[in-house]
Amino acid sequence: MNKKVYSTLNEKLYTEVLDNGLTVFILPKREFHKTYGLFSTNYGSIDNEFAYQGEKRKKVPDGIAHFLEHKMFEKKEGDIFQEFGRLGASANAFTSFTKTSYLFSATDHIKDNLLTLLDFVQAPYFTPETVEKEKGIIAQEIQMYQDNPDWQLFFGLLQNLYPKHPLHIDIAGTVNSIDKITADDLYECYQTFYHPSNMILFVVGNIDPQETMSWVKNNQAEKNFTDIREIYRYFPQETTFDINSYSSKTMSVSRPKATLGVRGFQENLPKGDKAQLRFRTAMNLLLQLLLGNTSKNYLRLYQEGIIDDSFGFDFSLERSFHMADFSSDTGRPEEFLQEIEDILLNFANEEEVNEENLERLKKKMLGKYFQSLNSLEFIANQFTQDLFGTLTLFDLPEIIRSIQLQDCLDAGNYLLKKEAMARFCLKPEKEV
Incomplete structure (x- = not known):
């Protein structure tokens, strides 16, 4: 077991890759009562076309990763939530574009809860009858999100930016796509993506690292897994010519909602884990300089009534995609979109993009980071999201401190x- 000491953070992270390929991270936090365990697979909603080396490519229905997450909790002997409840733990799971994660939190019975987490995720149980039953439940969830204006705003933008890429498809799929899912489909995706070599276990809390690692090793040694094989994932090739620059739809909203997105292309990304983490950090700092809530641009747009408190933006960098998006409720959607575009395209000439403001924002970013480390829930949920190869969540302060103004300008360029860029608007339905 390897130990990495982050002296400035007073953290010790223990890591080991087991014989079956599972990567285990253990972070002891003796001053906390609660412990979190998170078991995550590098598999999300966009991974709908794949193959092993030398084998035929397979295409599965959209929404299958999310469907699989739902079904993992149901076993022949009953619902696994009841077992966690009996052990005094709360459990949950979530599916994103690129990952599926299962987690528990508890203050005692940590060994039993951790082994329950490992065992239920590594013991799939699907039948045609239970799969059919689940379709109705997930169809209701899909409908709920179809009625959510902010969700529709985001996916309307994704449809413009990524018209061919599966990123534009709802994580849960569509009612039609999930209706095609079979128990055999679920087993095939499970066997492909839930192999230990494609998974990470992260445990943080009031635990002894040596003891915890022994629990995991003994548990894994009792199970049989297939040989480690490389997974190939396939995504459509797109260029800027595929981007749909604008679209809109009507929905039952009181005010228009508008969003602008900027798409990056993977082939142009900086090479290497550290370079990509620096790029993501520099891009986030640049956007804060341009449109953060203390910037002159934000204050001007707010005072002029072009944006309101709903305004927000985000920059995502994940496996297979990276993009920035900016959105707001606004009575002047066209003006909002043009203002945001002008600010972004003229970033290099903005007076607030300077060394002094950058240093202030770096201190603010570091302050929020250190404050967040007081939450085990934040650490548990963010750790796998911030894994860049060998770099972890705890390497971020060094990256933040190292960013220079030229890094931000390079990221913007x-x-x-x-x-x-692409735009999307949600407009109120006309009253009859």
């Missing part, structure tokens, strides 16, 4: 291009 790479991403903020008009041909890579």
Whole structure:
């Protein structure tokens, strides 16, 4: 077991890759009462076309990763939530575009809860009858999100930015796509993506690292797994010519909602884990300089009534995609979209993009980071999201401190291009 000491954070992270390929991270936090365990697979909603080396490509229905997450909790002997409840733990799971994670939190019976987590995720149970039953439940969930204006706003933008890529498809799929899912489909995706070599276990809390690692090793040694095989994932090739620059739809909203997105292309990303983490950090800092809630641009747009408290933006960098998006409720959607585009395209000439403001924002970012480390829930949920190869959540302070103004300018020059932008609006339905 390897130990990495982050002296400035007073953290010790223990890591080991087991014989079956499972990567285990253990972070002891003796001053906390609660312990979190998170078991995550590098498999999400966009992974709908794949193959092993030398084998035929397989295409599965959209929404299958999310469907699989739901079904993992149901076993022949009953619902696994009841077992966690009996052990005094709360459990949950979530599916994103690129990952599926299962987690528990508890203050005692940590060994039993951890082994329950490992055992239920590594023992799939699907039947045609239970799969058919689940379709109705997930169809209701899909309908709920179809009625959510903010969700529809985001996916409307994704449809414009990524018209061919599966990123534009709802994580839960569609009612039609999930109706095609079979128990055999679920087993095939499970066997492909839930192999230990494609998974990470992270445990944080009031635990002894040596003892905890022995629990995991003994548990895994009792199970049989297939040989480790490389998974190939396939995504459509797209260029800026595929981007749909604008679309809109009507919905039952009181005010218009507008969003602008900027798409990056994977082949142009900086190479290497550290370079990509630096790029993501520099891009986030640049966007804060341009449109953060203390910037002159934000204050001007707010005072002029072009944006309100709903305004927000985000930059995502994940496996297979990266993008920035900006949205707000606004009575002047066209003006909002043009203002945001002008600010982004002229970023290099903005007076607030300077060394002094950058240093202030770096201190603010570091302050929020250190404050967040007081939450085990934040650490547990964020750890797998912030894994860049060998770099972890705890390498971020060094990255933040190292960012220079030129890094932000380089990030902007790479991403903020008009041909890579798209717009989407939700407009109120006309009253009859």
